[in-house]
Amino acid sequence: MTANEIKFIKSLSQKKFRDSSGLFVVEGEKLVAEALASRFTVEKVYRREEIGEAAMARISAFSSPSPALALVRRPDDLLQTDIPSTGLFLALDGIRDPGNLGTILRIADWFGLDGVYASPDTVDVFNPKVVQATMGAIFRVKFHYAEIPSLCKGVLKADGKVYGTFLDGENLYGKELGRDPLAVIVIGNEAGGISRETAACVSDRLYIPPYPVGDPGSESLNAAVATAVTVAEFRRRLL
């Protein structure tokens, strides 16, 4: 391994170098195996037994270097302007925490969503912390960046529904959910919630009731947690 190679791999922890190279880093035996089995193109795999402990420690982002690390090519359909015609989708309106984004992709995978759209100000999905937190869901879930207000307007125009959770929304459990031919669930930013521009396109405002009703204690739920409770409710009706 050359010094330049090491330098290049380390540079991929920064978004600008992922953008210019079109590559991202995947670490860990299991995640590398999932990358190899996926539709993604794996450019190179480094294994500890081949390059040695010391070299692996230099390229690994982990405190205890993983046995395998791969350079994977980002898909070329990342940006999406087309409006889907059927399915249940998530639209992420400015998720900033890498752990939250990874966890949300895992939720989308578990509950079989048809895709996840993220606003341009959402944290980069190829950030190493996001990749790790997806536990491999990144290789299975259809993920795109899109302008969320445009997406939502397009969905409404195609007679789809746009759902979002708000503190003044309707009780989630009292709604007939999960049977729309086309629907998007908007998930707001951790601190600010759903942006005003996106909120204007929400057709159905939902609320996850606390217990006892009217006494939530905390002001809100974590963004990934709210996603999970909402998505589970959409799928629950179909089981």
Place this chain on the structure above:
Amino acid sequence: MTANEIKFIKSLSQKKFRDSSGLFVVEGEKLVAEALASRFTVEKVYRREEIGEAAMARISAFSSPSPALALVRRPDDLLQTDIPSTGLFLALDGIRDPGNLGTILRIADWFGLDGVYASPDTVDVFNPKVVQATMGAIFRVKFHYAEIPSLCKGVLKADGKVYGTFLDGENLYGKELGRDPLAVIVIGNEAGGISRETAACVSDRLYIPPYPVGDPGSESLNAAVATAVTVAEFRRRLL
């Protein structure tokens, strides 16, 4: 502010110094206000306008120092060996991720759980990252450390139920949940799930069905997400 004072505050990022002093650090205007309004004893509050920007930057764990930081005394009922007689509780069996623990306390707060018990190998609840992730729920939720297998055995002996999620459990949505006078929901470790010793005390094995059934994509859900979906289901029946 003396150099020793700064050194002491910074030392509280380490568990051993929190243990020896009985104090932990709370940062941010909102969290400090919640600490002051809570049953916790606030020993000292430092405000940026009083100690200055430079001193605040030295004691703050954040990249942009918060306007307020407080030293708060840990409650003295942290360790618990008594078995509760009624209520719905969580029992955390080795949660290691600070963000997960904080998010779980926020869930417990939102859904009005009667308390949270954590095994001794759970991450320290006064770790600054946990405190931050609770968004203030740490000041409202009854939190204790306890030996989880002993707790579960005691709950069974008191005719309570012990629930846990397992890949071979029963469909969560097909069970009559939420009406037990006394119940504990066990949440397993992020990587290993529920320990064998604790699993032996689980009376009701649950499973969160993926969609479509039988095709989860991902192998599991994040621990906090599984907690949220399960707890929401217990409360949903009562609304």
